[in-house]
Amino acid sequence: MNVKAALFLIFLPTSLGAQGFAGLGQGGDGFALPQPNPTFEFPADHGAHGDYRIEWWYLTATLQDADGTRYGIQWTLFRSALSPEGPQVWMGHFGLTTPNAHHTGEKLARGGVGQAGVDVLPFAAWIDDWSLAGADFDTLRLRASTPAAGYDLNLDANGPLVFHGDGGFSVKSPSGQASYYYSQPFYDVSGTLDLPGGPVEVTGKGWLDREWSSQPLEDDQEGWDWFSLHFDTGDRLMAFRLRGAEAFTYASWIAEDGTLTPFPDGAISVAPQRVSSVAGRSVPTTWRLALPAQDVDVTVTALNPQSWQDTLFPYWEGPVTATGTHTGEGYLEMTGYE
């Protein structure tokens, strides 16, 4: 059954540029819409919000083994409601990047039968035998594998949740489209990577994004560039640029204690520096980020320029290094590159 192509349309119809990346530009008819000044309730809000069209649990981590070799992992659980009261579809993505290889995995599931879902206490997000689970949101174990590679990692949060935009209400376009968006950027990560060459013990830093909405993109917005950086100073920076007729940017500066400073459209400059040929496309894999308000001017370089997620809706996602006024590591996600 050509359900994969169907999901392609539901989640991320890059082919239909006017529809916006990830189908996020589609109408939210009948779905709940994010409202300003949100109040979150935990642990309930770690779980699914079925009255919103799309939602994700998005974990990335930069890792290092005893020899100093660097790695990156990504694990994402997407939820999409096909109608406000109707069927739910779940999708899992797996990414594991080494300096010279990138492993991809993907899973699909229907909602309502237990094949995929999210429980809040104890926390568990799963699809098939991939799971991110633990006693609560601060202590989690992530396990997922593909025939080629896998990981089994423990995550320990040593800082608070942070809420982007206006207290978790994250605006995505000049006309005010928005999503609910908070993160846990303070995970210490340790565990094992299962690589074709054998298991590797690693440690590093993790970042988990929670976001849900019903219509976060403008019709003409065709993709985004998203950065999450852990600076050596203990500060963290999250920035995204939505590409469209006019670019729309946003940045969160997160101090070591978890204090978040939001920076509206135009405050940060996000500029591609060098383009690599990836999967037959031209994708920028070196960037310059400048946030003058925080005296940040860094060059962000991909660990492995070929970090291509060859999934239903392909995108680039991989670990990066920052140099310049600040040094550090992080993750870069780029969608909508044709």
Added chain:
Amino acid sequence: MRWAAFQALLSHWRRHPLQLLTLLIGLAMATGLWTGVQAINAQARLSYDQAAQTLGQDRLLRLEGGLTLADFATARRAGFTVSPVLEGRLPGSTLRLFGVDPFTLPPRGPATPDLTEPDLLRAFLAGEVVFASSETLARLPDSLPPGRILDGLAPGLVMADILAVQTYLRTEDITRLLISDPDLDAADALADLFPQAVLSQPQSDSDLDRLTDSFHLNLTAFGLLAFAVGLFIVHATIGLAFEQRRPLVRTLRALGLPSGALVTLLGAELALLTLVAGGAGVLLGYLVAAALLPGVAATLSGLYGAAVGGSLTLSPAWWLSGLAMAGVGMVTAGGHSLWHLSRLPILAPAMPRAWARAQGRSIRMQGLAGCALIAAAAALIWLGSGLLIGFMALGGLLVGAAFLLPPILVSILDFGTKRAQGALSQWLWSDTRQQVPGLSLALMALLLALSANIGVSTMVGSFRETFTGWLDQRLAAELYVTASSPAQAEQLIAWAEPRVSAVLPGVMEDVRLNGTNGQALAIADDPTYRQNWPLLDQVPNVWEAFAAGQGVLINEQLARRDSLWAGGQVAFGADGTRRVLGVYSDYGNPLPQAMMELSAFFQAFPDAKISRFALRLPPDDAADLAQEMVTTFDLSPQSVVPQAEIKAFSMRVFEQTFAVTAALNVLTLGVAAFALWASLTTLGTMRLPQVAPVWALGQTRRTLALADLGRALLLGSLTACLAVPVGIALAWMLLAVVNVEAFGWRLPLLPDPGGWVLLVVWAIIATALAAAFPAWRLWRMPPAALVKVFAHER
């Protein structure tokens, strides 16, 4: 020279257009009936294969039995690549629902719907759209949502989301998990998770293939019979044509045409005729198949739940292969004549009688061969088993009887000749005897057709009578109710209890019986059953033991298949065995079945829910109560069915099952009559030299014509009388051997003497009709033609 010779040979057909027509019709009929029957079989198999290949099930390991979607999720979360399937018949229709999970479908399965259209996936998951082949789509009932075309899906199959199918089938179970991972160890590990389920290997032949094998073998046997009968016609005509062209052949050879060239030319002629007749036969086969297929499809659906497309979709190449069959027929029927002609000395006298006389010599051999064949058939039944053996024995009986026919006829006629008084009478007897070799093939065809008719109609008659009686007993309750849910069933039962004399709940679950998939059926202990269910075999006090839950009753199919009778032990489900208390008839059910008392059943299947039940009440009140029930609970009228309606439906399925058989029967008899007519016409021409002297001695043409007619009638009636015992033997073999192997039940032979007499009368009428034209021709023959016989050089 060759072209001229070829034209000369062909000119025979121009002068004998009737002969040409006979030949072509004979071969076309033989080819047509065979091809038609094979087309039906091929079409049905195509449908089964399509059904088996849905989602590539035919090459995947599967886990079946007592599974739910929660088990599916458990398996997925344990890392197994499985996909759930729920299959079942849509209540009140012949459609099969096939529920799938679009997200976990096995890779590379054929016929997968395209859900890429905006909103289609949502609609599919929400149960608002289904998929089916274009043909099936045309008969989607209103109870199903709108369908979309998905060619390549098996006919009668409706693909929908598995949750939607669960709703339609009112179940929370799934039929199976398909395992995409070919690793057997992994599959075993998966099976360990679900002890109630059974792991099965991928099956190249589907369940339907095996279930319906016997049915298709039946059809094939009939097709072969029709083919053989048709070949008799061809053989007779070609023999005549070759005989009549002997003078021509001699002339051509005398003019210098080499023997090899002559044979080549005659071979080319046969090839040409084969092409024409074969082409017509294939066309005829198409028509036969197209006409019979809907009936066959209805039968297969009613009897086995097998969906077969009602229209033919076989490839042109397949149909062309029917021509090959025509070639086989032509070689079989004409090869002998051709070979014979090629070995003829150049100036051999054109002596038609030699042909017939040579055949006469072999009559004794034929008789011996016939005895041997019948003995072999008896030995096969005595020693062998299996459906194929059954059919081989049938073939032995029929062919043996056919071989025995000429010797028996000759003996009778010899006896008549000895007893005959007066010259004319003696001439009549001995001349009739003289005709036997020339007519023997046609008479054998008649014997075959008549025996088959008597045999099959006796079988059908016995079956009908037994089946009707059985239905009367089995459908003893007055109303049969199907609730839309177990909860509704409870309400309905509570409502009905004070209004009727008994409520008889019924519930059925799939279960493994002695190692194969079968059914477990629960019934309440009620006098209705004690009084109305005669058992084929039973332990003492069977109903008391049954009520006490001390064992199960099993159906005849299971009993015969595994030689399991009262007092034995049947392996039941995954948890051990049950004592067999008795055996009951269960006609029309292809599956093994075990019947249990309600409480024993619920011990074995704690989760089973009653959704069907029957009501006992005075028959006169049934209609009113049914109406009241429908209005009170706003039920669909199909939910409450009176006994008579179920009986009528069952009988309809039954009649349909044998409608095809009956059609083939009539066709076969028609072919046989045609063969007789062809032979008599042939003989009429050939026998002129024998008749002319009698005419010259003073007998009128009218007397001679009547004598011919009388002779034909005598031979026809003798053959018809001989066909009766052969037909009865055939019926016995069908009932006692073939049916038991094919369906698993044995039926008593109920003789139908009236029907047999009627058939004999029909055969005599057919013979009279076949003989009428040649006799009329003799009567109206110009005296000059008769005189010419003496002028000829013969």
